[in-house]
Amino acid sequence: MSVIETLPRARKALRLPRPDGLIPWIVPLAIIAIWQLACVTGFVSARVLPAPSDVVLAGWKLVLSGELARNIWVSFWRASVGFLIGGGIGFAFGLANGLSQLSSKLTDTTLQMVRNIPHLALIPLVILWFGIDETAKLFLVALGVFFPIYLNTLHGIRTVDPQLIEMGRVYGMTDGELFRRVIFPGALPSIFVGLRFALGIMWLTLIVAETIAASSGLGYMAMQAREFMLIDVVVLSILIYALLGKLADSASRALERLTLSWHPAFQKH
């Protein structure tokens, strides 16, 4: 009834648009606005950087022709298949070497040595081996993704609290149960760190590979556009790469929030 009593309610109503949700968007929106202004006023030449509106227009044309969807799909396919292959093998090796002394002795040193070769340095060799067909790109992505997943899975499993493992044994867990209920959940935070790293490397590798050796995909689209001086399409490709990268990152974050809800870091309500 009193003013004091109604105040908090009013404040709550004001908070509805969630200002903290909008704040991160202020800077990108401002940049686009300034960019547009700079282009329209002729401060920046259209041959250096096209206006955002031109980029959107170029994108719209490509959408209409179906070219954009096809290229995005090709890139997306390469990224995910390469990721699944490399990530799957890395995960398997991480599990094996984390759980078995023998396996670790057998392969870990070799893998640690191979790790020191930058995988992009293999591009000339890969082109010699596979030409510019799909295998070359899948191989490079898989190789790039392999190490972060392998290393972090291994690290996660090796650093699971030994007291919890002892507890599991005392309470009569079989090896399978021990893995499912103690080791794997304990390694999961570290596995996610590897996953996020791997996603970054996945896009980077794909961009380089498609730019150098491809006949389709986003990188190829950008290179084609450069030949014909279609700078708006070049900028568009770059932005789409950024968007896809952000999308992959958000997806892994969502997955992390879902599976690590027990973790104190994710218990903000």
Add this chain to the structure above:
Amino acid sequence: MQEALRILGSDAQLVELPEIVEQARHVRRSEENRSRSLPLTIRGLRKSFGDNEVLRGIDLHIPAGQFVAIVGKSGCGKSTLLRLIAGLETATSGTISFDEELDPADIRVMFQEPRLLPWARVLSNVEVGLGQERNSPDAQARAVHALEEVGLSEKRGEWPAVLSGGQKQRVALARALVSNPKVLAFDEPLGALDALTRIFMQQLLERVWRDQGFTAILVTHDVAEAVALADRVLVIEDGQIAQDVSVDIPRPRRRGSADLAALEGSILRQLLKSTDDPSNP
């Protein structure tokens, strides 16, 4: 050199009526519970880690259902003895035998740390204690019952991370109790708790021991806790049992009573004397 001290409650004649009733109930319960506890016999038990001989010949018999406390200086091998009893270490020589063939779920350990799985809800953590019976249809009901026993059934859906230290330890106790073990070994389970929570937990331990009747082996560095809870206090020195003291003070025991204080004092004096003794290695 082992000597058994026998100290009778000097105010036994002052026991009030409700306490007699309580004692009678206790006797009856322990009769009922005999089948749910196991005696334990240790003969010539030795344990070395490399050149470090920690236990140098332990001989000990614990009757079924007894509450035994083990005290001693830090590093004297209390945890090692407990881990040997629980089967977490193998003895260098000597034997530990129970009266009958031991099912793994018959002996449970409660550690100083709660060791709860952070990624499992409180109830699932308690279900872990069921061992191989985890998948039986009444598993959940039994886990809920064990949580009720420690007064935490309303927390069954929480993550362990949101519980206080004392609550985590109570969940760990529920997990140890849920399989109705016949022997329950505690390794300083209350060491990390504040004084008030400790007293509350001590009463809880005593209550579940009396209700369930398991054989209890409690390692503690707190002599007052040992005499308040146990039927018998063992003092370990130089890898052997230096004192074996029966605590014949009737339950329920009043904390801070003269009897308890006297007994605590005599055990502490022994412990300190051996520390000061220069001939002692």
